[in-house]
Amino acid sequence: MAIVEVSGLNKEFRRNRRYQGAFGAVRTLFSREYTVHHAVQDVNFSIEEGEAVGYVGPNGAGKSTTIKMLTGILVPTSGEILVDGRVPHQHRQENAKVLGAVFGQRSQLWWDLPVSDSFELHQHVYGISDDNYRRTLGFCREVLQLDSFLQAPVRQLSLGQRMRAEMAMALLHEPKLLFLDEPTIGLDVLAKDRIREFLRTINRERNVTIILTTHDLKDIEEICPRLIMINQGQVMFDNTVAHLKSTVGDEREIKIEFVSDPGSIELMGGNLVRDEGARKTIRFAQDHGSVMTFLSDVDSRYPIKDVSIEEVSIEDVIRKLYIQTGQNAPDESELDIWSRHRAVTR
Amino acid sequence: MNMSLFLHYARLRMKERMEYRAAFILGVFAQIVGYGATYFVLWLTLQKFETIGGWNWPEIALLYSLNVLTYAIGAAYTYTPMTELEQLVQKGTFDPVLIRPNNPFMTLTAQMFNVGYLAHILLSGGILVWSLSRLDADWTFGKAAFLMISVLSGACMHAALLTLIGSASLVIVRAEVLFRFNYSLQEFISYPVSIFGPAIQILLTTIVPLAFINFLPLALILNKDTGIIPREIAWLTPIVGPVLMWLAYRTFQVCTNRYQGAGG
Amino acid sequence: MTAYITYFRKSFKKNSAYRTTVWLQIVASLIQVGIQVAVWTALIGIGSVDGIDLDQMITYVILNAAMYAFILTSLYKDVDERLRSGDIAIDILRPARYPLLIMADSLGRAAYRMLFMVVPIVTVSSFLFGFSVPASFSAGTGFVIAIVLSILISYSIGYLIALLSFWFLTTFHFSWAIGALTTLFSGSFLPLWFFPEPWATVAKMLPFQFLGFVPAAAWMGQLTGSELAMTFVVGVLWSAVLLMSTQVLWNRATRQLVVQGG
Numbered sequence: 001m002a003i004v005e006v007s008g009l010n011k012e013f014r015r016n017r018r019y020q021g022a023f024g025a026v027r028t029l030f031s032r033e034y035t036v037h038h039a040v041q042d043v044n045f046s047i048e049e050g051e052a053v054g055y056v057g058p059n060g061a062g063k064s065t066t067i068k069m070l071t072g073i074l075v076p077t078s079g080e081i082l083v084d085g086r087v088p089h090q091h092r093q094e095n096a097k098v099l100g101a102v103f104g105q106r107s108q109l110w111w112d113l114p115v116s117d118s119f120e121l122h123q124h125v126y127g128i129s130d131d132n133y134r135r136t137l138g139f140c141r142e143v144l145q146l147d148s149f150l151q152a153p154v155r156q157l158s159l160g161q162r163m164r165a166e167m168a169m170a171l172l173h174e175p176k177l178l179f180l181d182e183p184t185i186g187l188d189v190l191a192k193d194r195i196r197e198f199l200r201t202i203n204r205e206r207n208v209t210i211i212l213t214t215h216d217l218k219d220i221e222e223i224c225p226r227l228i229m230i231n232q233g234q235v236m237f238d239n240t241v242a243h244l245k246s247t248v249g250d251e252r253e254i255k256i257e258f259v260s261d262p263g264s265i266e267l268m269g270g271n272l273v274r275d276e277g278a279r280k281t282i283r284f285a286q287d288h289g290s291v292m293t294f295l296s297d298v299d300s301r302y303p304i305k306d307v308s309i310e311e312v313s314i315e316d317v318i319r320k321l322y323i324q325t326g327q328n329a330p331d332e333s334e335l336d337i338w339s340r341h342r343a344v345t346r
Numbered sequence: 347m348n349m350s351l352f353l354h355y356a357r358l359r360m361k362e363r364m365e366y367r368a369a370f371i372l373g374v375f376a377q378i379v380g381y382g383a384t385y386f387v388l389w390l391t392l393q394k395f396e397t398i399g400g401w402n403w404p405e406i407a408l409l410y411s412l413n414v415l416t417y418a419i420g421a422a423y424t425y426t427p428m429t430e431l432e433q434l435v436q437k438g439t440f441d442p443v444l445i446r447p448n449n450p451f452m453t454l455t456a457q458m459f460n461v462g463y464l465a466h467i468l469l470s471g472g473i474l475v476w477s478l479s480r481l482d483a484d485w486t487f488g489k490a491a492f493l494m495i496s497v498l499s500g501a502c503m504h505a506a507l508l509t510l511i512g513s514a515s516l517v518i519v520r521a522e523v524l525f526r527f528n529y530s531l532q533e534f535i536s537y538p539v540s541i542f543g544p545a546i547q548i549l550l551t552t553i554v555p556l557a558f559i560n561f562l563p564l565a566l567i568l569n570k571d572t573g574i575i576p577r578e579i580a581w582l583t584p585i586v587g588p589v590l591m592w593l594a595y596r597t598f599q600v601c602t603n604r605y606q607g608a609g610g
Numbered sequence: 611m612t613a614y615i616t617y618f619r620k621s622f623k624k625n626s627a628y629r630t631t632v633w634l635q636i637v638a639s640l641i642q643v644g645i646q647v648a649v650w651t652a653l654i655g656i657g658s659v660d661g662i663d664l665d666q667m668i669t670y671v672i673l674n675a676a677m678y679a680f681i682l683t684s685l686y687k688d689v690d691e692r693l694r695s696g697d698i699a700i701d702i703l704r705p706a707r708y709p710l711l712i713m714a715d716s717l718g719r720a721a722y723r724m725l726f727m728v729v730p731i732v733t734v735s736s737f738l739f740g741f742s743v744p745a746s747f748s749a750g751t752g753f754v755i756a757i758v759l760s761i762l763i764s765y766s767i768g769y770l771i772a773l774l775s776f777w778f779l780t781t782f783h784f785s786w787a788i789g790a791l792t793t794l795f796s797g798s799f800l801p802l803w804f805f806p807e808p809w810a811t812v813a814k815m816l817p818f819q820f821l822g823f824v825p826a827a828a829w830m831g832q833l834t835g836s837e838l839a840m841t842f843v844v845g846v847l848w849s850a851v852l853l854m855s856t857q858v859l860w861n862r863a864t865r866q867l868v869v870q871g872g
Contacts (some may be wrong), residue, residue, distance in 0.1 A: 013607070068441065071441075071444075071445050072445065073441050073444045073606065074607050075603075075606050075607045076607075077607065089606065092444060092445070093446075093447045093448065093449075094447070095445075096445050096447035097447050101442070101445055103441070103442065106438060106439060106441075106442065108442050110362060111362075112362045112365045112366075113358060113361060113362050113365070117358055117361070121355070121358060124350075124351050124354050125351065125447065125448065126447055127447075153365070
């Protein structure tokens with residue numbers, strides 16, 4: 001059964017013109033002037049229970065707008081969404097119980113308190129029975145290895161530890177569906193691996209449906225068999241990662257070191273990417289014949305000293321698909337605004 | 347959101363503040379001194395002049411304490427979320443609140459509950475009790491109950507004002523000046539409303555019904571002159587707070603719905 | 611010198627950017643004046659108390675509202691911000707002296723408030739409630755001297771709060787405490803001449819009287835002759851002590867900054 005169904009989804013943002021001047025505030029209130037921005041346009045997809053889907057696109061493509069609509073935070077301008085059979089924004093509180101969310105850059109933990117305090121509050125907020133709480137927490141502690149820092153204040157945790165704690169918290173109420181917004185951002189390689197491993201485990205063993213947005217495409221390669229790519233509000237691609245590679249980017253990058261500089265050479269079907277005299281890098285599409293034939297062909301005319309063949313990475317493939325917009329680094333992290341303002345009273 | 351969950355949030359906030367115990371205690375002390383100074387000036391004034399508009403020192407102390415106490419209770423759960431609301435929405439920190447299985451307004455106010463108002467409550471509560479002991483107001487059960495309900499209703503009024511301004515900040519630019527404006531208006535009810543001109547008296551019972559926070563319920567209990575306002579209006583005190591709070595809550599919903607894009 | 615003048619002008623301009631909210635603040639100040647006028651009407655009514663009548667109290671109230679421009683205490687908010695963000699390191703490296711830059715910045719704000727807030731507030735309130743000009747030429751001179759002392763004292767108090775935050779990491783407690791002392795001893799609500807003993811004597815020895823009482827009393831000719839001269843001596847002494855304290859703390863703070871490498 002599909003846990004997420006999206007059809008004909010649109011979201012427009014209207015930005016009212018804001019006025020300056022003495023009565024600007026009042027004029028803004030009654031203003032009818034606005035600009036329209038189409039954040040999401042006619043998006044359709046459906047996700048089955050137990051799937052793991054990567055949702056990617058450059059900044060401003062409409063990723064987080066879609067996620068916000070799926071969680072019921074934003075109301076669609078038009079189109080339909082059903083999450084677990086309900087319309088998210090109309091049943092936000094019921095839906096909250098079946099979904100979990102991790103926002104990589106926005107902590108939901110209490111900054112100055114031990115991790116366990118945030119967990120206990122979560123139990124209370126979601127009304128989790130003691131038995132279920134103990135069981136799920138036990139599982140998370142084991143798989144995420146939380147024990148060493150469960151009693152430490154969040155401010156003392158490394159980013160990797162904090163992320164593990166965020167994941168555990170999002171899972172405590174045993175959601176069917178887990179949203180992850182940039183879960184590995186800023187982590188070192190080891191921490192990333194641990195998080196990915198965990199996500200694979202809960203997806204395969206506990207059948208938790210995962211929807212993940214990321215800029216690190218390795219997350220997708222390792223966790224998500226399926227990839228939905230969005231750009232300028234529209235779905236550009238929706239299929240398996242393997243399919244993406246075979247259709248768009250089944251290319252090999254071949255680095256050849258010639259015995260001597262052959263000068264400009266004829267490349268049957270290959271593309272010269274970099275020319276450093278005796279060393280040349282060539283991109284070769286698979287459907288132009290086998291790499292070996294290509295190489296022996298070249299070798300027969302210009303003797304080759306050494307050769308290395310690399311598969312084109314998924315990142316290159318995707319970059320090719322969304323050349324239009326540049327990828328920027330995500331915004332600065334916004335840590336625990338709740339606590340930051342705690343001291344101020346008037 | 348039930349009471350025990352709200353208390354759970356409050357307990358965590360307290361625990362969190364206790365992580366910086368010295369700063370917290372110093373802060374409580376500083377604020378007691380700060381508000382204490384205002385009391386002291388009132389006391390000095392009444393040392394010299396004996397009454398303001400027919401209210402003597404214990405009565406003025408009671409009037410002022412009722413305002414500070416109700417403000418502290420209301421502000422404890424609305425000041426921080428409402429002064430920050432615009433920022434929260436802009437930075438996306440409001441989003442997690444919307445995906446909790448509870449009412450967003452309740453979640454927000456519980457989550458940002460500010461235990462720093464302890465200072466206000468200790469000081470104004472203490473002086474309130476002291477001033478009550480100095481008055482001979484023929485205490486009956488009815489009067490005591492009415493005062494109690496007035497405290498709750500007044501807390502609702504203060505919370506409602508902060509909520510209204512916080513919600514407005516999502517719609518209009520530079521709403522923070524309205525917060526400051528609100529504090530200027532509060533000044534009116536540091537004194538018996540009957541000392542002001544008729545227009546102000548009417549304003550404070552209708553458009554900005556601050557008189558219901560302390561002046562009217564106390565005028566009723568202490569049997570004081572209410573100026574041109576009919577004394578009977580004071581009986582409305584218990585419902586003015588909840589009604590204002592409900593209006594403020596609806597405004598909050600309309601303004602946050604606007605962010606969510608409901609209905610356009 | 612040009613650096614300070616530039617700072618002054620920049621600050622004036624920066625404050626002009628908040629024009630939109632100025633009218634609301636003017637209204638708020640007028641409300642404040644109106645409330646205090648009502649309170650004094652209730653307290654004094656017809657006749658006079660200790661030789662002070664209602665008209666004089668109204669002038670006192672309006673003058674105290676006008677002090678809004680000359681009390682620079684709130685400058686700690688700007689400095690505090692830069693101390694914590696570390697931007698202060700850039701300020702130290704400037705060829706101009708930082709404490710004087712802060713002064714120039716505050717004066718720019720004061721000038722802005724004077725022109726666009728105090729002038730309208732005083733004009734409107736004198737129209738509504740009445741207002742008396744200085745009692746005499748010497749009273750006017752006394753007022754000007756008192757204002758200079760107000761500026762120096764409030765500047766150094768605000769700056770001290772900011773500097774303390776360098777060690778305590780917050781200005782919250784000090785600003786509340788100073789706020790309390792100002793409320794109590796500035797006389798901005800209750801003039802010192804109505805203070806019962808021993809509080810009147812205490813208040814007259816403290817610097818806070820310059821943040822409200824002294825300029826207004828000088829203007830009204832209520833402080834004259836040797837009494838005014840004595841008050842000015844107290845003011846000059848406090849200015850010297852406070853300014854020297856800021857200098858000592860500033861030197862320590864910069865040394866620490868240099869040692870820490872910013």
